[in-house]
Amino acid sequence: MLELKDVHTYYGNIHALKGISLKVEKGEIVTLIGSNGAGKTTTLRTIQGLLRPRSGSIVLEGEELTKIPPHLITERGVSQSPEGRLIFPRMTVLENLEMGAFSRKDKDGIKRDLERVCIVFPRLKERVKQKGGTLSGGEQQMLAMGRALMANPRVLLLDEPSMGLAPILVEQIFQIIQELNKQGTTILLVEQNARMALSIAHRGYVLQTGHIRLQGDAKRLHDDEEVRKTYLGEE
Amino acid sequence: MQKLRTALIIGATSAAITFLFGGWSAVVVGVIAGAVIGMTYGQRSALRTPNGIGREAVVPGLVGGLVVVLGGVIHQFIVRPATGQSPFFTHTLRFFGSNAQIDSITVLIISSVVAILAAAAAAFLIGSAQGLPPDKRNRQIAFALGGFLLLFPFYEQITNLNWMGALITVQIYILLALGLNIVVGYAGLLDLGYAAFFAIGAYTTALLNSPRIEIQWNFWLVIWIAAAVAAIAGIVLGAPTLPLRGDYLAIVTLGFGEIVPVIFRNLIAVTIREPFTRFCFVGCDPAVEVRIACLYSCEGPLNLTGGEAGVNPIGRPVIPFTPDSLFGSSSYLPWYFLVLALIVFSIFLISRLRDSRIGRAWMAMREDELAASQMGIDPVKTKLLAFSMGATFSGFAGAFYGAYIAAIFPGVFDFSVSVIILCMVILGGLGNMIGVIIGGILIMGTDRLFLPQIATLLKKFMQVSVLPNVSNEALRDFLSTSVDPIQMRLALFGIVLVIMMLVRPEGLVPSAERRAELHAGEEPRGAPVTADEPTT
Ligand SMILES: Nc1ncnc2c1ncn2[C@@H]1O[C@H](COP(=O)(O)OP(=O)(O)OP(=O)(O)O)[C@@H](O)[C@H]1O
Numbered sequence: 001m002l003e004l005k006d007v008h009t010y011y012g013n014i015h016a017l018k019g020i021s022l023k024v025e026k027g028e029i030v031t032l033i034g035s036n037g038a039g040k041t042t043t044l045r046t047i048q049g050l051l052r053p054r055s056g057s058i059v060l061e062g063e064e065l066t067k068i069p070p071h072l073i074t075e076r077g078v079s080q081s082p083e084g085r086l087i088f089p090r091m092t093v094l095e096n097l098e099m100g101a102f103s104r105k106d107k108d109g110i111k112r113d114l115e116r117v118c119i120v121f122p123r124l125k126e127r128v129k130q131k132g133g134t135l136s137g138g139e140q141q142m143l144a145m146g147r148a149l150m151a152n153p154r155v156l157l158l159d160e161p162s163m164g165l166a167p168i169l170v171e172q173i174f175q176i177i178q179e180l181n182k183q184g185t186t187i188l189l190v191e192q193n194a195r196m197a198l199s200i201a202h203r204g205y206v207l208q209t210g211h212i213r214l215q216g217d218a219k220r221l222h223d224d225e226e227v228r229k230t231y232l233g234e235e
Numbered sequence: 236m237q238k239l240r241t242a243l244i245i246g247a248t249s250a251a252i253t254f255l256f257g258g259w260s261a262v263v264v265g266v267i268a269g270a271v272i273g274m275t276y277g278q279r280s281a282l283r284t285p286n287g288i289g290r291e292a293v294v295p296g297l298v299g300g301l302v303v304v305l306g307g308v309i310h311q312f313i314v315r316p317a318t319g320q321s322p323f324f325t326h327t328l329r330f331f332g333s334n335a336q337i338d339s340i341t342v343l344i345i346s347s348v349v350a351i352l353a354a355a356a357a358a359f360l361i362g363s364a365q366g367l368p369p370d371k372r373n374r375q376i377a378f379a380l381g382g383f384l385l386l387f388p389f390y391e392q393i394t395n396l397n398w399m400g401a402l403i404t405v406q407i408y409i410l411l412a413l414g415l416n417i418v419v420g421y422a423g424l425l426d427l428g429y430a431a432f433f434a435i436g437a438y439t440t441a442l443l444n445s446p447r448i449e450i451q452w453n454f455w456l457v458i459w460i461a462a463a464v465a466a467i468a469g470i471v472l473g474a475p476t477l478p479l480r481g482d483y484l485a486i487v488t489l490g491f492g493e494i495v496p497v498i499f500r501n502l503i504a505v506t507i508r509e510p511f512t513r514f515c516f517v518g519c520d521p522a523v524e525v526r527i528a529c530l531y532s533c534e535g536p537l538n539l540t541g542g543e544a545g546v547n548p549i550g551r552p553v554i555p556f557t558p559d560s561l562f563g564s565s566s567y568l569p570w571y572f573l574v575l576a577l578i579v580f581s582i583f584l585i586s587r588l589r590d591s592r593i594g595r596a597w598m599a600m601r602e603d604e605l606a607a608s609q610m611g612i613d614p615v616k617t618k619l620l621a622f623s624m625g626a627t628f629s630g631f632a633g634a635f636y637g638a639y640i641a642a643i644f645p646g647v648f649d650f651s652v653s654v655i656i657l658c659m660v661i662l663g664g665l666g667n668m669i670g671v672i673i674g675g676i677l678i679m680g681t682d683r684l685f686l687p688q689i690a691t692l693l694k695k696f697m698q699v700s701v702l703p704n705v706s707n708e709a710l711r712d713f714l715s716t717s718v719d720p721i722q723m724r725l726a727l728f729g730i731v732l733v734i735m736m737l738v739r740p741e742g743l744v745p746s747a748e749r750r751a752e753l754h755a756g757e758e759p760r761g762a763p764v765t766a767d768e769p770t771t
């Protein structure tokens with residue numbers, strides 16, 4: 001469904017992605033793990049068009065994304081819950097969610113998705129009138145995910161959804177991700193918490209300083225010697 | 236007494252105006268003070284029924300009115316003698332053509348009684364509105380305000396208050412502030428060169444409707460051209476600033492604001508070359524063609540903008556089937572209502588804009604640019620639109636300003652104008668139109684109405700009561716030339732602003748978001764969120 005082929009992205013002179021190729025099939029959870037600064041966030045930003053790759057191609061269901069202006073890529077069905085959440089602090093929860101549906105015009109669909117988000121995240125439903133900036137960290141994470149869902153994406157990009165959350169909440173968030181996937185959302189999940197990510201994903205990629213180092217079935221990666229040592233912190 | 240403290244404070248603040256102007260001003264000030272008192276007491280009231288709340292506000296209203304009237308009495312019997320004017324004189328009433336004389340003591344008695352009663356009535360009306368459900372309350376307040384705005388100019392004309400000239404300028408500045416509020420308040424782009432668009436609008440009108448270079452197009456056409464030119468200028472300024480944020484953006488706009496008046500100051504030797512003179516729209520007016528041809532054949536280069544001396548005169552608006560003098564130099568009423576209508580229309584338009592897709596895009600951009608582009612917002616389009624919408628209002632205001640003053644020169648559009656408009660927006664409450672309007676009235680009213688009056692009185696006071704008693708010649712010289720609040724206006728202004736930012740950084744009437752943000756620590760987390768900005 002989504003395929004990156006030999007993507008190179010630069011920040012000025014810094015060569016951040018050195019030829020990334022990866023694939024996400026319809027209905028999958030694919031996880032992208034790797035240490036700090038490996039280029040995970042950069043990969044997601046490149047997919048969304050916020051960064052332009054210098055070479056390589058990104059294809060979503062047969063359509064080349066690198067040629068489309070970024071604000072239209074959201075419309076094509078790629079939405080992201082960004083690293084650091086980036087919710088709109090002075091807007092209410094409801095307004096934040098509505099912003100997620102900014103590029104949609106189907107009023108009925110938006111309403112349906114709003115109800116769906118309220119079911120998936122009952123915490124948000126209780127706080128629709130509260131300002132985004134006054135939510136707790138975990139609630140903000142839910143808001144960021146809910147907002148991304150409001151775009152009714154074909155591919156949902158999640159950048160470290162467990163960052164800074166208490167263990168119980170982390171578990172809850174991962175359950176929600178799995179639940180969303182069961183409901184049919186295709187997900188590309190970036191995580192520091194490799195163990196959890198690999199336990200819910202179908203397939204995974206290990207990123208190291210801008211290269212894909214390992215890839216394959218999530219279970220296999222989970223059992224891989226190198227992955228265990230480097231990313232799961234086991235001896 | 237404790238309960239009346241607020242009424243006394245509001246009354247005393249308002250009494251500063253009656254203290255300065257005396258006489259008939261008491262009625263106007265009384266109504267305003269009464270309304271503010273009604274609003275304050277009504278919101279605090281523990282009662283539920285509108286009538287009960289209204290009745291509760293009557294006594295504070297009466298007290299406020301009394302204090303206001305006291306200011307007028309002091310004006311008449313202390314300020315006037317101290318500035319060498321007798322407290323006993325005759326007022327002239329103007330009934331549209333015919334005049335009537337009335338002596339000052341009668342005026343004082345009548346205006347005082349009316350002022351006190353009017354204050355109480357206003358307090359009741361606005362106070363009782365606070366007990367109504369929101370939509371009814373807003374309607375009642377809107378009716379009261381509309382009635383006041385409609386009646387006030389006639390009262391002002393009849394009683395010869397002489398405020399109108401200044402008030403129309405205040406109105407035009409409010410229009411400017413509403414436009415800047417789009418750019419700074421909604422889109423969060425700090426624009427320090429906003430006066431540039433004001434200048435562009437004014438000069439466009441001036442050049443297209445003035446005998447100066449013999450192009451005199453119809454005012455009603457020219458204002459749209461002026462707005463369009465300003466809008467384009469907004470895009471031209473906006474384009475290079477797109478990648479800039481915050482302080483960098485502010486500096487670039489500052490530069491733009493400085494450049495534009497300089498350009499107008501220096502367009503005094505323009506040579507129009509051949510291709511331009513041949514250029515003509517399809518079906519263009521032969522008369523215009525002739526004039527442009529004349530431009531070309533005029534001896535030597537053309538002095539387009541008149542340099543420092545500016546453009547004078549500028550054509551005024553004319554409405555078919557009415558006398559040409561309708562918008563003449565001293566006919567304030569038509570101007571007042573014209574600009575008032577314009578403000579009301581702008582408020583309507585801007586609130587529609589705010590609640591539309593583009594309005595939400597502006598606010599999202601203001602909050603977080605990266606997140607906004609992830610939502611599928613086009614940052615380029617959104618920013619340029621904010622700049623050009625703001626510029627359009629500014630250009631429009633400039634067009635009216637030029638035609639109203641009937642003469643413009645580059646000095647009117649310098650940096651301090653941009654700063655004053657920005658202050659109007661910030662003082663009143665960034666992002667809230669009602670706040671911006673109140674901020675505008677306070678700042679520009681002070682600048683154009685009260686400071687000049689203070690200056691006049693102070694000057695007379697010096698001449699009559701102080702200077703004759705000063706024997707030291709150097710000191711006398713100093714006092715007679717340097718005590719001038721007009722010269723100190725920017726300093727006074729700065730002091731007020733500093734105090735304001737320390738005491739109430741969110742502005743007088745802040746939008747709910749800003750209040751929550753700036754006082755976040757004082758509210759419990761997850762407290763019920765206050766109502767949003769009232770729609771106007
Ligand atoms: N705006 C930028 N300008 C220059 N270099 C950048 C920029 N953003 C990221 N980088 C660099 O690109 C590399 C990849 O960064 P990226 O944010 O993609 O890492 P990441 O894998 O998401 O790391 P983390 O797990 O810490 O979030 C890093 O070396 C980083 O320093």
Ligand SMILES: [Mg+2]
Nearest residue numbers: 040041042083
């Ligand atoms: Mg990252």
